[in-house]
Amino acid sequence: MEEKHKLLQDCRVLDFSNEMGFLCGKILGDLGADVIKVERPGGDPSRNLGPFYKDKPDPEKNLYWFAYNNNKRGITLNIETETGRDILRKLIEKTDIMIETFPPGYLAGLDLDYESLSKINPKLIMTSITPFGQKGPYKDYRGSDLVLTAMSGFMSLLGDPDKPPVRPTLPQSYMWIGMHAAEGTMMAYYYRGLTGEGQHVDVSGQTGVTWAASIAPSFYDYNKEVPKRAGSFITGRSITGAIMRAVYPCKDGFVTYIIYGGPAGIRTNKQLTEWMASKGMAPDYLKNKDWDKFDIATVTQEEIDEIEAANMEFFKTITKDEFFKGCLERDMLGYPVATAKEILDDEQLKARGMWIEVEHEELGEKITYPAFFTIFSSIACGFWRRAPKIGEHNEEVYGELGLTKEDLLRLKKANVI
Amino acid sequence: MRREVFEGIKVVEFAAIAAGPLIGMHLAQHGATVVHVESYKRPDGFRQNYPPYKDNKPGLNRSGAFTICNNDKYGITLNLKAKGAVEVAKKLIAWADIVIENFTPGTMKKLGLGYEDMKEVNPDIILLSSCNQGQTGPHAFHPGFGSHLSSLCGFTYMTGYKDRLPCILYGPYVDHIGVGYGVIAAVAALEHRRRTGEGQYVDLAQYEVGIQFMIPALLEYRVNGRIIERDGNKHAFAAPHNTYPCRGEDRWCVIAVFSDEEWEKLARCMGREDLIDDPRFATILARKQNEEELDAIVAAWTAQFDAHELFVMLQERGVQAGVVQTMEDLFNDPQLKHRGFWAPTDHPEVGRVHAEGPPFLLSKTPFAVKKPAPCIGEHNELVYKEFLGFSAEEYDRLVREGVIG
Numbered sequence: 001m002e003e004k005h006k007l008l009q010d011c012r013v014l015d016f017s018n019e020m021g022f023l024c025g026k027i028l029g030d031l032g033a034d035v036i037k038v039e040r041p042g043g044d045p046s047r048n049l050g051p052f053y054k055d056k057p058d059p060e061k062n063l064y065w066f067a068y069n070n071n072k073r074g075i076t077l078n079i080e081t082e083t084g085r086d087i088l089r090k091l092i093e094k095t096d097i098m099i100e101t102f103p104p105g106y107l108a109g110l111d112l113d114y115e116s117l118s119k120i121n122p123k124l125i126m127t128s129i130t131p132f133g134q135k136g137p138y139k140d141y142r143g144s145d146l147v148l149t150a151m152s153g154f155m156s157l158l159g160d161p162d163k164p165p166v167r168p169t170l171p172q173s174y175m176w177i178g179m180h181a182a183e184g185t186m187m188a189y190y191y192r193g194l195t196g197e198g199q200h201v202d203v204s205g206q207t208g209v210t211w212a213a214s215i216a217p218s219f220y221d222y223n224k225e226v227p228k229r230a231g232s233f234i235t236g237r238s239i240t241g242a243i244m245r246a247v248y249p250c251k252d253g254f255v256t257y258i259i260y261g262g263p264a265g266i267r268t269n270k271q272l273t274e275w276m277a278s279k280g281m282a283p284d285y286l287k288n289k290d291w292d293k294f295d296i297a298t299v300t301q302e303e304i305d306e307i308e309a310a311n312m313e314f315f316k317t318i319t320k321d322e323f324f325k326g327c328l329e330r331d332m333l334g335y336p337v338a339t340a341k342e343i344l345d346d347e348q349l350k351a352r353g354m355w356i357e358v359e360h361e362e363l364g365e366k367i368t369y370p371a372f373f374t375i376f377s378s379i380a381c382g383f384w385r386r387a388p389k390i391g392e393h394n395e396e397v398y399g400e401l402g403l404t405k406e407d408l409l410r411l412k413k414a415n416v417i
Numbered sequence: 418m419r420r421e422v423f424e425g426i427k428v429v430e431f432a433a434i435a436a437g438p439l440i441g442m443h444l445a446q447h448g449a450t451v452v453h454v455e456s457y458k459r460p461d462g463f464r465q466n467y468p469p470y471k472d473n474k475p476g477l478n479r480s481g482a483f484t485i486c487n488n489d490k491y492g493i494t495l496n497l498k499a500k501g502a503v504e505v506a507k508k509l510i511a512w513a514d515i516v517i518e519n520f521t522p523g524t525m526k527k528l529g530l531g532y533e534d535m536k537e538v539n540p541d542i543i544l545l546s547s548c549n550q551g552q553t554g555p556h557a558f559h560p561g562f563g564s565h566l567s568s569l570c571g572f573t574y575m576t577g578y579k580d581r582l583p584c585i586l587y588g589p590y591v592d593h594i595g596v597g598y599g600v601i602a603a604v605a606a607l608e609h610r611r612r613t614g615e616g617q618y619v620d621l622a623q624y625e626v627g628i629q630f631m632i633p634a635l636l637e638y639r640v641n642g643r644i645i646e647r648d649g650n651k652h653a654f655a656a657p658h659n660t661y662p663c664r665g666e667d668r669w670c671v672i673a674v675f676s677d678e679e680w681e682k683l684a685r686c687m688g689r690e691d692l693i694d695d696p697r698f699a700t701i702l703a704r705k706q707n708e709e710e711l712d713a714i715v716a717a718w719t720a721q722f723d724a725h726e727l728f729v730m731l732q733e734r735g736v737q738a739g740v741v742q743t744m745e746d747l748f749n750d751p752q753l754k755h756r757g758f759w760a761p762t763d764h765p766e767v768g769r770v771h772a773e774g775p776p777f778l779l780s781k782t783p784f785a786v787k788k789p790a791p792c793i794g795e796h797n798e799l800v801y802k803e804f805l806g807f808s809a810e811e812y813d814r815l816v817r818e819g820v821i822g
Contacts, residue, residue: 007609023629031605050653051637063640067632114780133778136755141732146650146658147739150671153747155660157587158576164660164669165741166584169575169648175630177776179597184777186604187447191422191782193611200780207758207776210747211596214435214588215467218481220744221759221771222469227744228667232582234564237466239473246564246585247573254583256568262466264560296466297475328559335561335569337583340638340645343571343628348556354625368639373629374602375551377618379609 004380006032011189014038014091015072016100019046020205021129022068023178024185025099029071030373030381033097036397037072041415043390053363059390060362066387068178070358070369074388075397076417079110084416090401092117096192097125097185103142104134114200124198125188129181133204143205145171152209157216160231177208234258242301245308247337248315254337255315255323259307261296264333269294271330272311281314344368356383391417421448422782426607427804429513430454430490431497431506431530433461435563436547436592436623437519438486440599443775444515445489446784452509452800453487453791456496457822460793461487471767478766478792485790488762488772492791493800499820503529508805511538514610515603519547521560532618541616543606547595551622563589563623570627571634577647584647594630595623656704657683660741661716663724669741670724672715672731680704683736687718760786797821 008028013035015025029035047059054061078084089112092098098117100107107113114126128134131143132151149155149167159166167173184201192198210217219225219236227236232247237260246258259269270291276282285306315323320336327334336342343349356371372381394417398408411417423444428451430441438453438461445451455461463483470479495509496502507530510516516535518525525531525546535542546552549561567573567586577584602619610616628635634645652658655675663670674680677700684692692698692714697707704711719727724740731738740746748759748771756778759771772786801807801821815821 005609005613007605027601051633051641051643053640055641063636064633067636127777132752133756136752138732138752142735142737143739144655144673144675144737146652146671146673147737150660150669150739150741151750153742153744154587155671155741156743158584160577160581160584163578163581164650164662166577166647166649166660168572168586169651170631170634170645172572172630176594176597179594179601179629180776183443183597183600183604184775184779186601186608187422187782188779190604190608190611191779193608195420197781199782202778202780203776204752204756204778206752207756207774210758210773210776211439211593212587212590213744214590214593215463215482215485216587217744217747217759217771217773218485219469220748221485222471222481222767223473224745225469227587229584231577231584234585234587236468236588239468239470239475247568247582249582254568254574256565256573256585258562258564260562262462264562297468328556331560333560333562333565335565337568337573338571339574340571340631340634343569343631344635344639348550348554349625349628351554352551352622352625354628367636370625370628370632370635373598373626374622375620376602376606377620378615379605379617 004376005378007379008033011096012036012094013097013099014095016098016102017129018044018101019049019064020174021099021101021178021181023175024127024129024181026068026071027179027182027373028097028185029384032380035072036393037069037074037388039074039076039390041076041078041417066367069387071384072388073393073397074391075394076391078416079112081414081416083411083414085110085112087401087416088112089117089120092120092124095121095124097127097189099127099129099181099185101129104130104139118198122198123192123196125185125192125201127181127185127201127203129177129203129205131205134202145173148173148177148205148209151206152213153216154209154212157213157227157229159229161229165229172212173205173209176212177203177205180208237296238299239297240300242299242304244304248312250315250323251317251319253320255320255334256337257311257315257334259296259304260333261294265296266291266294268332268334271332275326275330276310276314279314279317281310281317283310286310358383358386360386362389419781421785422779423447423449426450426515427513428452428515428517429509431516431518431520431525433519434463434592435486435589436595436599437517439593439596440517440545440547440603441490442486442488443596443600444603446775446786447782451490452804453490453492454495454509455492455793456494457793458496458498464793476766483790484764484770485773487790489787490791491796491800492793493797494794494822496819496822497528499818499822501815501818502820505815505820506530507538510535510542512805513539513542515543515545515607517545517547517603522546522548522552522557536616541610541614543603543610543616543619545599545603545606545619545621547599547621547623549623551625552620563592566591566623566627569624571631575634575645575647578649579646591623591627594626595621598626598629654701654705656701656708657711657715659712661719663719663722663727665723668724670719670727671739671741673737677701679736682734683731686731686734686736762786762789764789765792
């Protein structure tokens with residue numbers, strides 16, 4: 001087999017992002033870019049986010065940092081000093097992409113914004129990621145995951161109707177934003193390849209999360225309907241307003257099964273009825289149902305409730321694993337409500353080579369990570385190096401600029417690196 | 418005037434619902450010529466089976482879900498099961514730079530339109546397949562929808578309250594992760610082709626891109642043996658950190674306080690300077706310990722205000738706050754208006770509708786929304802005659818024989 005090619009191996013990225021932008025640089029790194037994570041001296045504050053390796057609150061043992069800063073080298077640089085700015089300008093000469101998450105206007109105050117740096121390197125692409133974007137009435141407002149999950153509209157669709165809306169407990173917004181930032185950055189990079197021109201990519205965190213609300217905006221756009229949170233149920237499939245259960249308790253947890261229409265849905269409904277009948281658990285009204293005539297768009301809530309009541313009794317008698325195997329064997333739509341444990345044990349992911357054991361020599365241990373995001377026939381997408389320690393590659397990177405060990409010592413004393 | 422990013426790039430979609438078509442839409446909004454293929458016999462699933470329909474009246478050209486996923490494309494019909502249709506499909510493939518498909522694995526191959534077949538008519542074609550589980554492996558052929566996949570990827574388990582059932586995420590959540598990664602993969606493949614002249618095959622599994630959003634939970638389990646449990650809006654080291662009621666029916670704001678400094682600012686906004694040094698709330702440890710009491714005090718205060726007024730007031734004074742915006746709010750959001758996020762188009766059957774812009778603005782090559790999603794078969798003549806060069810006689814024959822239909 002032909003060896004796969006690291007597409008971005010000649011692309012140098014300087015990554016000044018906080019947790020909101022980590023995934024952007026990681027994705028470029030997965031595709032082979034030389035990504036250099038730049039932290040302030042002493043380390044980035046985002047290293048203090050949990051969870052931590054063996055619960056030790058140490059900035060060098062932050063699992064969130066490990067998760068999204070692999071495939072990056074690490075340096076420290078204080079751009080609030082004149083010397084630091086000089087060094088950055090030198091680095092920019094050989095930089096293709098700069099990623100940053102500073103508040104809008106901060107870099108302009110240091111003469112390091114896109115306008116200034118593109119004079120040094122007109123081919124530079126700068127990707128700026130902020131909660132609301134570089135311009136507009138909210139540009140100076142701050143936003144954590146909770147704020148962006150709310151402002152994007154995503155949160156209005158999550159949670160039980162009789163309780164306040166919720167966010168997913170593992171923050172999702174930063175992943176959405178980082179992914180979309182990489183998308184915009186790749187477009188700018190492709191355009192640069194065609195024209196030689198760099199540009200500024202302005203990513204708004206709020207809009208980065210909005211696609212997590214899927215097609216919900218179209219309900220308002222079309223009919224001035226406002227979709228609402230419905231807990232364990234899905235809405236919007238029926239013009240009668242009927243809602244369908246999507247989470248059922250089972251013997252050892254929960255499963256996701258949804259009554260659907262369409263060819264796959266009808267096949268699934270038939271199969272489940274047969275499965276239940278084979279265990280003596282299908283009531284007559286299910287056995288006698290003509291599923292081919294079942295129409296999800298016009299079904300009433302009463303009919304749905306009747307079917308779901310029988311399903312509920314059946315699922316209580318099986319485990320997550322039995323449910324998953326049944327769905328696979330019977331070609332039914334449905335999956336267990338998995339946790340990290342089941343994901344790591346999943347046969348399909350194992351067969352696809354999803355896991356890689358990565359040596360953390362500083363911890364004396366190997367840690368399991370996802371090995372790629374997608375399989376390309378010619379492009380290599382992989383895990384090339386663990387996340388950097390604070391300033392781990394100062395000597396290497398600054399050495400490439402011609403700085404000696406003595407210079408680095410002086411810079412360290414001056415709190416530049 | 419500058420060229421658009423994907424000017425001259427031709428994309429054909431044998432794809433339906435969200436995961437495939439939205440990849441094409443992001444490319445179309447940046448200048449690609451995108452042809453969406455379906456048939457009257459099997460229209461895109463979003464045209465049927467899925468509300469909303471304009472005025473709640475079903476109809477192939479009345480679907481909001483289809484419209485929000487397909488603006489700026491050309492729509493054609495081609496009945497792949499009809500005799501001679503595969504040869505027509507190959508004409509499309511020969512014309513294209515990228516093919517996007519999201520059928521169950523194996524379907525295209527069975528039709529005689531697998532990657533190898535495509536390469537015969539177009540040696541440097543890029544084929545991007547997006548499916549639930551991937552094209553290989555023991556579960557490859559298992560069909561699935563995005564809502565179920567949200568559960569398999571671990572998102573459902575982590576959403577909701579401890580003492581309640583997990584909450585399902587809205588819509589095909591993971592499909593949209595597949596869209597972002599799909600665009601990244603498509604552009605990477607285009608860049609590779611620009612440099613080398615070679616096409617390639619991209620096997621995108623939505624399950625695999627979904628777990629990219631779960632990595633901290635996977636590490637937490639593997640390293641610390643702990644499963645992250647759903648916990649409402651709680652945060653391990655922030656308080657107050659929750660959703661709070663506001664004036665009106667089912668209106669909510671969020672407030673996130675990470676530091677003592679932010680706590681002081683919030684207390685001042687509340688006119689409760691007395692709480693700043695109150696031993697129950699003065700430090701993060703104290704606030705976490707007395708979180709329920711704290712949440713009740715904050716909630717009693719927020720309930721007096723309009724959510725948007727409160728959001729602006731808190732943000733202006735340095736407190737991280739937001740509104741739990743509804744879909745209606747999004748269309749009135751001044752920041753989104755400023756970014757041109759909702760782009761108006763006029764649809765021939767349903768009138769004024771809006772396309773959703775990308776989450777990023779490129780300074781030199783901004784996105785452009787020029788036309789609404791196509792009606793079914795709207796561009797048959799244009800695509801078959803102008804793009805592919807079929808004569809009027811050939812075209813009429815294909816229509817008569819039900820190939821174009």
